[in-house]
Amino acid sequence: MPPSICLRSFSQLSLDRSVHSLASRSRLSPHAACFSTSAARFANPSPKKGRVVAPPKRGQKTLNVKRGRKDPQGDVGKRPAPGERKAQRKRIVLRNDNALEVTALHDMAKATILSGLDEGRVLGIPENVVDALRAVEAFKPTQGWGLFWRPATLMRKETIQMAGLLKEVEESEEGQKKTIRRVLSGERLGGKSTLLLQGLTMAFLRNWVVINLPEGITDYPAAQDITNAHTEYAPLPGSQPTQYFQETYTANLLAQTLKANEPVLESINVTTNPSLPLPLPANATLKQLVELGAVNPEASWPVFLALWEELSVSGRPSILFALDGLSHIMKDSDYLSAEVKPIHAHDLTLIRHFIDCLSGQKSLPNGGVILAATSRSNCPSSSALEHSIQVAEQLQRDPNNLLHYNPYKKVDQRVMDALKDLRDPEAKGLDVIKVGGLSKDEARSIMEYYAESGMLRAKVDDGFVSEKWSLAGMGNIGELERASVRQRI
Template structure:
């Protein structure tokens, strides 16, 4: 009974308790989170919502510009070799620069005279053409800022030219390697040696970049019946002969051949031809290397010929393994290339020059591989020349020494090319001011400033500090 009364009490009309109303959940659909504001269709120029297509987000309709014609800008591609020609272009004159008057013009004995020390000398037009044919000028040099090419006669210049004159007079062979810091003027020293030799009626043979002989960018062929196998480079030899003809044509025409070269089967070679005819008879690349050998024999082994100057820039490239491969795919040493072997034999003294001459090679600090054997040999030669008792010795822990390389350069002379003196720097800066490319007053303060900024007289660094903004 109690339960019945309780039930009535709870549900009766007089009860104060009421049941809570039934809660019905209201389902609301929320839009996905986005940082893009909603687009009102009534607002003009409103942005359309983004549409997700795969992993890409695109605004507006799909393929809305598929039928729109797009303007295709066609650019003419450079011709083969055009980029390289632009990168290696040589500009030797500037009509906007002021003409500098009163400077001496280079002659046969100008750079060998001590009276011309610390003076700028001009290059005659004919000599400029010969040096251009020999590729003696470098793209990194500042020739294009001045009206005409001029050079500074420095202390090392006079010393090298005196050695060249002595070698020609005594019928000896000068073998010198130019060393020094980066941008110290080693390539310019080679150019001065070539200028002196050309003005004195020498035959000049130049290898402008030694790396072109060993980087596998030119064709090569094996020499039959050679052990170890040797390789010659016909295309490079042909271009070398053409370079020799352009630079030394007048000198070669004055000398007759010493013997008959009918075994070379050169149809363009007359019986009583000259050295010029011999060099010009190689019309095809396959005849180039035999003609180089014959011309080299005529110049070095036959008496009564002019002296020979052989110059090489970037010597360390010739003192390592090359990028060529033999038929067994083994790496070919640079000295197993016949043209490199000819150069190395001349530098080592294995090839006597019957009429005198010189082999001048320059090292490089900007683009050169490390050669432990060459560096050791040159350091020992420099120590002996300086009279030092402690001569550098080979590192017993190194395994990369090459006896062939050490033998090639262990008996050469070393000429250190370093910074110029302040007096020479003053002469150079006065020439810059007279040409109008340097707007300053040349006094002791400005000379000391440029000389110090240029690494204590490094000629290339001084040019950078003073003329680089004008060159750009």
């Protein structure tokens, strides 16, 4: 037998014996638990004894290191003051010193602004008109005015159409002045508010009286916040059905109207005998009349009616009455009546006055334009308004194909009655201006202005214009600015 086999046999034998010995000992010896520290590990720790510090002796200085103690040299984490964030959010910047000045930029001129010869050009807004537009809150913080050296705007085809409306009013016969009513509609970022601003600019240049209800007045925003219970209101005595006036808001509106139209108002004397709660000086001007309502909110609504009556006297200037954010006033407001029921926005006196002008119940004896711009960025749903605009746009495309209303949608009958002329093929008063995309020529013109201002560092050729025009959704001016200017910033 080989030696290796003998060694393996003895090794296996010794291993079997050791296993047998271990098994026998485990059966004979009692089972004992292993030592464990889990009880001590999971036990609640005993509270540490706090060290009691004796109070300092009289006249002895101690080190105070309490958390949250303010730095006497100045608080780095100072909270903003009340209203500071809102002021920063609503701040309007109309100048960028880092942009290049476009020396070839011409201003809008009173003599040529209604001629239609400036289509496709970028024109600057005169300085005095900029102050008037700022007074009536026509500029918006979301618009790109602060990117360029000075405010300028593109005279697009819709702008020329707007100029034609003002020209039509001025050329109408004396005693039969036209009152033109339009609703500005279009896609989001399409330039509806900018088109409204262009209409205000042309009216200021032509010495019209401009009254604007923007989406944001300094303290009391109009179309949005005038209906969501952000200002004082009270029932108008003697009104049936009950109307509600907002004296503080109306006083702010009169103050801004005076600031924007001061040269025109101070040149006109009061000829009627208005019934006002406060005395008016003899031989007063319209400027003094408006000042009376701006300083005394309790008399603001009677002063507004007196101003409107004065502007209706023969021989007075034409009026441009504008509102931005139409859908905010086409619903129930957040105000409550004495019976704790929602007050419809059309029962607010100022909104009622605008709706009467927009629907044609009130006309302007000296002519004028009533403008209402819709919004797609921040607007409540109004089925009646949307349906009326869709019907008007369908009638422009095909007058013989009338769009019917969906009976399964909830409809506000008061809104339907106010906008009935939009759905009537025979009515010629109220109509819609569709604000669409720019043409490629218009897009090239505005992009060349971007390049001359130093905000677009690219060669503006046909290929580049076609690329950006397509990326901007076939000429959406807001998306075009975003794709060519804001994307680099």
